[in-house]
């Protein structure tokens with residue numbers, strides 16, 4: 001249960017594979033969030049029941065999406081969060097489809113700010129944890145940029161990313177103890193940044 005003053009960190013697991021490498025990084029980060037006194041709110045993108053954006057552009061007129069599905073709950077959790085962590089693998093240089101579907105459905109946040117001139121949410125910090133098997137010459141840049149774009153639309157200050165190249169089979173990331181420690185540290189840092197910025201417009 002959340003009490004008054006609870007600092008909730010929305011932790012979005014962006015892999016279609018449960019218990020994989022990005023989930024392990026996110027678990028380490030969640031440990032850091034807890035140790036710093038934050039409350040992690042784990043959202044599994046693949047289980048969120050979110051349909052793809054239809055590009056109908058109704059949100060540019062109304063500020064709301066025409067699709068009634070799991071995104072309503074995702075939006076509530078986004079609005080209740082004081083900070084964000086997204087963890088995902090890189091798939092063909094960008095984020096997996098299960099996460100991209102959620103990203104695309106954030107278009108109403110863009111429409112409200114840029115088309116309808118509505119006030120933006122308070123600034124909040126966010127970080128990105130990304131893992132890739134490696135060997136792809138196109139790297140992690142598109143996944144990082146897509147996540148930065150989403151954070152910008154949500155009014156989230158991008159505090160940085162942790163890119164781990166190499167882990168492929170589930171559990172491989174356990175061979176990267178320094179990166180797991182870094183993920184935990186990021187959890188603590190994001191809580192501290194959210195505390196420092198609380199109430200900032």
Ligand SMILES: Cc1cc2nc3c(=O)[nH]c(=O)nc-3n(C[C@H](O)[C@H](O)[C@H](O)COP(=O)(O)O)c2cc1C
Pocket residue numbers: 015016017019020021022023088089090091092093094131132133134135136139167168169170
């Ligand atoms: C469809 C697909 C596409 C992938 N594309 C890339 C890629 O472009 N670059 C890369 O480094 N690894 C790529 N990988 C490997 C995954 O990023 C790697 O297996 C990662 O550890 C999976 O993380 P997870 O266990 O959290 O799902 C791909 C894997 C799949 C299944």
